[in-house]
Amino acid sequence: MGITYEDFLDLEYEPTDEDLVCTFRIDPATGMSTEAAASRVASESSNGTWAALQTGADFTDMGATTFDIDGDLIRVAYPAGLFEPGNMPQVLSCIAGNIMGMKAVDTIRLLDCEWPESVVSAYPGPLYGSSVREEIFGVTDRPITATVPKPKVGLSTAAHAQVGYDAWVGGVDLLKDDENLTDQAFNPFSDRLTESLSLRDDAEDETGEKKSYLINVTADTQTMLDRVDEVAAQGGEYVMVDIITAGWAGLQTVRERTEKHGLAIHAHRAMHAAFDRLPSHGVSMRVLAQISRLCGVDQLHTGTAGLGKLANEDTVGINDWLTGDLYGTTDVLPVASGGLHPGLLPDLLDATGTNVCVQLGGGIHGHPDGTRAGAVALRSAIDAYVEGRPITEAAEETPELAVALDKWGTETPR
Numbered sequence: 001m002g003i004t005y006e007d008f009l010d011l012e013y014e015p016t017d018e019d020l021v022c023t024f025r026i027d028p029a030t031g032m033s034t035e036a037a038a039s040r041v042a043s044e045s046s047n048g049t050w051a052a053l054q055t056g057a058d059f060t061d062m063g064a065t066t067f068d069i070d071g072d073l074i075r076v077a078y079p080a081g082l083f084e085p086g087n088m089p090q091v092l093s094c095i096a097g098n099i100m101g102m103k104a105v106d107t108i109r110l111l112d113c114e115w116p117e118s119v120v121s122a123y124p125g126p127l128y129g130s131s132v133r134e135e136i137f138g139v140t141d142r143p144i145t146a147t148v149p150k151p152k153v154g155l156s157t158a159a160h161a162q163v164g165y166d167a168w169v170g171g172v173d174l175l176k177d178d179e180n181l182t183d184q185a186f187n188p189f190s191d192r193l194t195e196s197l198s199l200r201d202d203a204e205d206e207t208g209e210k211k212s213y214l215i216n217v218t219a220d221t222q223t224m225l226d227r228v229d230e231v232a233a234q235g236g237e238y239v240m241v242d243i244i245t246a247g248w249a250g251l252q253t254v255r256e257r258t259e260k261h262g263l264a265i266h267a268h269r270a271m272h273a274a275f276d277r278l279p280s281h282g283v284s285m286r287v288l289a290q291i292s293r294l295c296g297v298d299q300l301h302t303g304t305a306g307l308g309k310l311a312n313e314d315t316v317g318i319n320d321w322l323t324g325d326l327y328g329t330t331d332v333l334p335v336a337s338g339g340l341h342p343g344l345l346p347d348l349l350d351a352t353g354t355n356v357c358v359q360l361g362g363g364i365h366g367h368p369d370g371t372r373a374g375a376v377a378l379r380s381a382i383d384a385y386v387e388g389r390p391i392t393e394a395a396e397e398t399p400e401l402a403v404a405l406d407k408w409g410t411e412t413p414r
């Protein structure tokens with residue numbers, strides 16, 4: 001028995017319920033037919049290589065099959081047995097591994113995956129998902145809100161916590177660390193945790209509302225686990241992980257530990273654009289979101305439907321996937337963040353619906369009257385939207401919102 005590229009292309013093949021089906025867009029190299037490139041994608045991502053191989057009796061065929069070619073789109077079916085149960089790095093070493101750099105294609109993009117139940121069931125999925133709104137904050141009718149103090153790094157521990165306090169009492173639900181704030185000398189992790197949770201308690205007393213803190217535990221895996229334990233011991237409800245830079249293995253290990261403590265995971269996606277920004281190459285944000293759900297994040301940044309400062313692909317489609325059914329697993333709460341301000345909220349929430357977390361950094365702290373006023377403006381805009389009122393009407397009663405709308409209007413920042 002030998003294996004050659006041709007063995008990985010079968011346009012008559014019908015995927016089974018056990019197969020993981022991946023859709024790729026490919027641009028074959030000069031002189032390479034689509035069929036030849038497509039068969040190489042299936043080969044290199046499963047059990048083939050550039051040379052024809054001889055196999056003997058002690059061999060389980062874990063070959064993938066390209067079963068559909070439609071212009072530059074190809075679909076590849078992978079047998080579930082190719083994948084180690086619950087090992088996301090291993091899955092990605094198949095479906096987004098060597099093929100991303102192989103010369104048979106000038107570009108290749110993993111656009112979408114259809115995950116079989118046999119693969120999904122080996123992952124924990126989120127502990128809370130969008131139920132954080134109700135379970136942590138007791139909120140059912142509105143998006144929850146978050147804010148990142150700005151400047152994103154450099155604030156002292158006391159100043160950072162004070163910004164959190166001002167935002168909480170102004171009406172924000174969640175204080176969030178920025179993606180590059182972890183444990184630096186100007187604002188050490190442990191001090192920040194203690195001081196912020198102390199002011200959180202004050203803000204809860206003052207407002208009568210539940211408040212919480214997304215503290216960034218991102219580091220090497222052992223340090224992340226220590227920080228997760230510390231957050232739980234101090235009475236936090238969440239940890240935040242930069243899931244792309246920390247890596248899927250680290251995230252999976254953190255997810256095991258957060259389960260033990262009942263903590264939720266807020267996932268920041270910094271560096272995702274290295275994979276998904278160029279439309280013809282890499283791994284789509286849609287697939288990164290799917291992987292995040294399997295690995296068990298509760299909240300995930302998914303963009304702002306084109307309204308904010310960051311380049312976005314299909315925010316609405318991704319959010320639908322994250323909140324849709326996946327064999328009964330818990331959903332994920334989408335987080336809209338990056339260049340938002342109150343004037344953009346109606347269009348944003350029209351696009352995403354209200355089962356989201358809305359995060360404003362500059363859109364709160366850049367308010368001419370400061371953080372607390374910025375937080376009041378955000379909350380007023382959210383409440384008006386949920387009540388079905390124009391935010392311009394709410395601005396007549398809430399001067400903080402009027403000032404924000406006057407400053408930013410409905411412009412999309414860059």
Ligand SMILES: O=C(O)[C@H](O)COP(=O)(O)O
Pocket residue numbers: 148150152177178179268309337338339340359360361362363
């Ligand atoms: O981490 C984030 O989500 C960003 O720092 C958002 O900041 P911005 O609201 O000022 O764009």
Ligand SMILES: [Mg+2]
Pocket residue numbers: 148152178179
């Ligand atoms: Mg940020």
